[in-house]
Amino acid sequence: MNWYAIKAIYLSELHRSWRTPLQSIASPVLSTSLYFIVFGSAIGSAMTEIGGVSYGAFIIPGLIMLMILTESTSNASFGIYMPKWSGAIYEVLSAPVSAFEIVVGYVGAAATKSIILAMLILLTAKLFVDYSILHPLWMLLFLVLTCITFSMLGFILGVVADGFEKLQVIPLMVVTPLAFLGGTFYSISMLPEFWQKVTLFNPVVYLVSGFRWSFYGTADVSMTLSLVMISTFLIMFMVFIWWIFKTGYKVKV
């Protein structure tokens, strides 16, 4: 294992984020805080509790999920797309590193950034809403798995994309709508029965539900199912990345 290479890629990717602190850190924390203020403190005070949890507290896990899904995807996709675009990727591809080490470096850094952001948002939320975490270790597990999984998705998008616009298509046109409709702001039991069934096809429902369960012990779907789903996505993306490096798809000719 080339640990020096993993460390080099990982640290260089983290440096990249610190180079733009406003965009990388302040912006997602600020925009999520605005949700807390508007939906949690302002509108939330006029809403009834959901499953015994105040509305302001209810949306915290969903908002964190919304933020880490989009941030992990876009950050990891930029991380690999930029060197591809500038041509600087030649260095990593000609280095004595395996595909696995490359992925650990890039995905690890993107996931780390998302985890840090999630923690910052959790702390910020304390300023606006009173909440508690019932199963902190499970919360951490869901958080880490989701960050890694969606950073992998971002990595795949970065490899596949052949333009800056395409980089944004999946995070903006797919991930964000799915997150909004995946129970970020509501419990799916509040939907009409037909839409409750339809919404189960939305993979984000399982992520939000599992994550919310780790906070308050209540969930739309069972925690085990959530865990199975997130693990399935993780494995799916891993296999796809393995195939990319095996065939050289969009990486080598």
Added chain:
Amino acid sequence: MENHIIDVRNLSKKYPSGFHALKQVNLQIKRGEIFALLGPNGAGKTTLISIICGLVNVDEGQVVVGGFDVVKQYRQARKQIGLVPQELAIDVFAFVWNTMVFSRGVFGKPRDDAYLEEILKALSLWDKRHAKIQFLSGGMKRRVLIAKALAHEPEVLFLDEPTAGVDVELRRDMWRLVEKLRQRGTTIILTTHYIEEAEEIADRIGIINHGEILLVENKQDLMKKLGRKQLILQLQHPITQLPDELNGFVLQLGENGKTLTYDYVDNQPTNHVTEVLAAIHRSGIELSDVQTKQSTLEQIFVSLVEDSK
């Protein structure tokens, strides 16, 4: 075999577009030499380098670097290679020092600030170590690329068109560094359009065209074997036609009637230089000056590439 740091055997590459970039290429690079690979655009130089460095997949054949197969033992093989690409392919938002640390690390070497400092100083980049690459000039960016390629102390350094578009000062610095690296035992393989550079610094020359190696030759031997010479005689008094004594020789009379030029092959016993001079002496022509001119590597290169068409 062990004297060859790079051994390319029957290497072929066809791109998905159908372009046959390399056709059964065989090439051996000696340890410690400076090898210049010359060829027109699209000849296969960059494909060959890219395969050796692991950037392009091998279709057929084998490449061994320092005794390690570049596919099966890619880690050991790639550790020995440093590559300076043709394009200014670099993260322009990074800082010089950080990018150097990254390059060394990604090639699996522990951090060594003293060594990185030495490289940056050798390339006159030390003062720019805290600069963002974005704000460096094109020449400076190329220096950074060279520094990055050297950051992990490679045994073999590939310079793919390193002097394209760089100023005289950088070129001089670069060749000084190349000389220093050669003294340390680093093998250097360069492709260049500036054939006079190859002529000046290379030990051996390889010429590639249409994906085939046309020849690999020691530079001196190449110049001797294929180099042509011209004997230029300046006459004290102009003449209008060649005297009878010179009839048996192919001599060209200059337009002003004051120069005679004789083409011959260098180092050939039958080049008749002595006879030409004796005939001139017999004809009573008085000379004011005698010059010889060696054909350049560029002329040799052009004639070989033309022949291969």
